[in-house]
Amino acid sequence: MTTTGTAPLGTGQEAPPYRWRWVALFIILAAEVMDLLDAVVTNIASPTIRVELGGSAATIQWLGAAYTLSMAVGLITGGRLGDIFGRKRMFLIGAAGFTVGSLLCALAQGPELLVAARVVQGLFGAVMLPQGLGMIKEMFPPKEMQAAFGMFGPVMGLSSVGGPILAGWLIDADYFGTGWRMIFLINLPLGLAAVFAGLRYLPESRSPHPLKLDFVGVLLASLAGLLIIFPLVQGREHDWPLWSFLMMGASVVVFAIFGWFESRKNRAGGDPLVVPSLFRKRAFTGGLITGLVFFSAMIGFTLVFNLYTQIGLGYSTLKAGLSMAPWSLGMVLGFGIAQPLQKYGRKLLHGGTILMGVGTLAILVTLNLAGIGVTPWQLVPALLLTGVGMGLLMAPFFDIILAGVEDHETGSASGTLTAVQQLGSAFGVALLGTVFFGLLGGGVATAADDVTPKLRSDLAAVQVTGAPQDQIVTGMRACVHDRAVAKDPAEVPASCTRLEADARAAATSPESGVAIQKAVATAGTQSGKEGFGHAMKTILWVVEAMLLLTFLAAFLLPKHAREGEAAGAH
Structure with a gap:
């Protein structure tokens, strides 16, 4: 039986709205929160996870890419499963599977097992999430529909602000010795509550004319x-x-x-997975290109920025999470500012892109001025500005693209657009993460050359000159480079072992030995931080280029979502 708020009764009256619709809405929102949190928590937790489980730099990228790629694939067909087998049933299966996937993540004893568990999360999340839209449309009468969908904005905003902070806090707090595993264990009560409450309060719902699976x-x-x-x-x-x-x-x-x-x-x-006629619509094709470039830039940047703050600058996980809060808060503000400006359509989207570009340049200027001692407070204005621009850009984005889609194409268009958003996220993590790690070795080596004069001066002050000094300087450069490109962060490179031996051999007394060790450690730390800074600044220029592509691709979109808006704008 299909639950609906508008189905006519035999007397000509409309059926009453579903009794437990608001309770059901909060169950659906709980599922959204689980997904939103798990999409961002590994960006904060990945350096800590890698230290404990091992694995190469690629492991950090796979923790995010495995989740978003599997979700991208699953989302295209997840909605159809609900249409065919029942939305309540598929929501419960998806929520239960997501919860099991979260438990597997928390229990993983190796990087490969954790990445595999992330795939499980993504696939079941793709089964769970699409069912909410169909149930909301059937549970709520038209006069309550806007209020129901309006709940998603605050929930998404709070999740984007609170997710990184929550992840950092849970890891730092190390409850019961669980460390990073608690970011996945916290899903267990949420997931179980969604399953048991869903059994009682979600309505039975399915499409009367479901499409076949492809x-x-x-x-x-x-x-x-x-x-x-x-x-x-x-x-x-x-x-x-x-x-x-x-x-x-x-x-x-x-x-x-x-x-x-x-x-x-x-x-x-x-019944094709993607209706081919969609690609004959300039707005839809342009939207896919715009979305792919934009989400690649943004999600890739957030991963790299968290690596920079934690590994490069030495921030704790909580401090790194708090550092991203202005970005998330700015996005919420941007959404709010954009609501009365929706009539400007594509101009609003372009304005948001420009503001993001200015904000990204402001981050670059901040890093140049503050150097390796940059604090979260110094980054607040630039990150806040970038976040506001992102909110302005995203507010009209989906509406402009989907407004020109025919009714029979809506399901395919929505699923494809959301899947491309996830695919762009995976692509951004892969692309920008690869560029960042590829730049680290050269950046750290260049930074080591920059600190060499100071290191030589410190060594000469304790009578280390000539060949011993040259050996230590050359060894320091090799050591910091090899550490930056090491596949296993727990393994001490051979060059670092040789450096330690050279430093001991150059010491003429216990006091000089301490001074030599301090000089080498200071030079190495500074080289590492500046090397990470060089790589981060290059990534910011790459993000600027991707925002420029986003701005240009947006010209493929119509000026307004609907004809009426064009008249209202004048």
Whole structure:
């Protein structure tokens, strides 16, 4: 039986709204909170996780990319599962599976097991999340619909602000000795509450005319996404072998096969995963391009920024989480500012992009002025400005793209657009993470050259000159470089072991030995921080370029979501 607030009764009256609709809404929102938190927590926790579980730099990227890529694939078909088998049933299966995936993450004893558990989370999250939209549309009468959907804004805002702070706090607090595992264990009460409350309060709901599943389409889309993400993440660690470029080339071929298959299925009267007619609409195609570039830039940046603050600057997880709070708060403010300005349509989106570009440049200027001693307070104005720009950009984005879509294309368009958002997130983590780690070795070595005069001066002050001094200086440069590019952060590079031996050999007394060790440690620490700073500044220029591409791609979008808005704007 389908629960609806508008179905006519035999007397000509409308059916009463679903009795427990507001309780059901909070259950759906709890699922949204779990997803929003888990999409961001590993950005904060990844350095700590890597220290405990080991793994290469690619592990840090996979913790985010595995979740978003699997969710991108699952979201395209997750809504159809609810239409066919019942939205309540699929929501409960998704929530239960997501909770089990969270438990597997918390129990993981190795990086590979943790990444696999993140895939489980993403797939079940993709089953759970799409069901809420259909249930809300059926539970609420038209006069309450806006209020129901309006609840999502504050929840998303609070999650984006509180997620990084919560993750940092839980890791620092180390409750019951769980450390980073608590960021996943906290999902257990939320998930179980959603399951048990859902059994009681969610309505039975399904589509009267569900589309069939497109298993071949899902397989092709999954393969194409994996073929581009995997070599981007792993290629750098293997010095970009031939197979990495072949895989990236193959992804283009598989995407082309996917498009051909979907068109063929549509002509044959089947139910394609993505309705081909959507790609004949400039607004939709332009929206996919704009969204892919934009979300790649933003999610990739947040990962790199957290690596910079924690590993480069030595911030604690809580301090790093608090450092990102102005960005999230700015995004909430931007959404609020944008609401009365929706009539400006594409101009609002362009304005937000420009503001983000200015904010990104302000971050760059702040890092240049403050140097390696930069504090979270110094970053507040630039991050707040960037966040406001992001809120202004995102407020009209989905409405402009989906307004020109026909009714029969809406489901496919929404699923594809959300999936591309997730795919862009995975791509950004892979691309910007790879660029960042690729720059670290050279950046740290350059910074070591910059601190060499001070190191030589400190060594000469304790009568370390000539060949012993040259050995220590050369060894320090090699050590900090090798630490920056090490696949296993727990393993001490051979160059660092040699440096320690050279420093001991150069000491003429216990006092001079202490002074030498202090001089070398100071030079190494400064080189590491400045090297991370060099890499971070380069990433900011890459983000600027991606924002410029976002600005240009947005011209493919219509000026307004609807004709009436154009008249209202004048």
